[in-house]
Amino acid sequence: LCGLVCEGDIWKAVAGVRCEAELTIYAEGKAIRTECGELQITDYGISGIPTFQLSHIASRALDAGKRVDVDINFLPIFDDEEYAQFMRERKENFIRAYDMSDMEYSEEFYLGILHKKLTSMLIREAKKRGAKVHDLMRDLRVSVRATNPFDNAQTTTGGVPVSELTDDFESRLIKGLFITGELVDIDGICGGYNLHFAWASVIFIFLFNVLFEMKPGKLFEFKSVLISAIIALAGSWGVWYLFFQVFNITLP
Secondary structure, three states: OOOEEOOOOOOHOOOOOOOEEEEEEEOOOOEEEEHHHHEOOOOEEEHHHHHHHHHHHHHHHHHHOOOOOEEEEEOOOEEEEEHHHHHHHHHHHHHHOOOOOOOOOOOOOOOOOHHHHHHHHHHHHHHHHHOOOOHOOEEEEEEEEEOOOOOHHHOOOOOOOOOOOHOOOEOOOOOOOOOHHEEEEEEOOOOOHHHHHHHHHHHHHHHHHHHHHOOOOOOOHHHHHHHHHHHHHOOOHHHHHHHHHHOOOOOO
């Protein structure tokens, strides 16, 4: 879960802008997935929740040597027909009010539709690409060069393949070795799912592989997993919330 470093020199001028957007990621020209939410534009490319949701797809595709692109729709509130009607009516009203017929690259014409910095950037990019500004507002395709590095990621893709683990997280290659959390090649979307899996997998091992199946020689493992489970439970707001609800405890 991280931001995407994108090609082009358009980003610094709009860094810091946030807006609702729809992102569609492509690998070798094939649409893979679409996400909506608050887009955060940075000086290196794009970030924010919808970007994070697509980042693992970009990471794996780039690692495989594939070309990765993202289409940005800055006006997802419209469908194609609504947008065409909106722009048509706006143009008619603008012509009546300002007596201007050529408004393709006029910032005044697009005033209020998007953030001013975004509008200026899209006008410059439309001129460079020989495109229509109103088309780029709904379909700005950018190339992804890389994902943000490990230190900037909330969680990572990759790890021990699930096929190398039993149903109770024990390694099929090394008996007695249990692998949990982010060490496993499982990465979820934003929303606490990765944290939940890390905690739940440890608790699962403790309950079903240690507490209910104690065997000679497993005392050290029992202590280790017990401590891990306690830490996991202590960090789980869900568990504490349930505890407070059951015993009707109100925090000051």
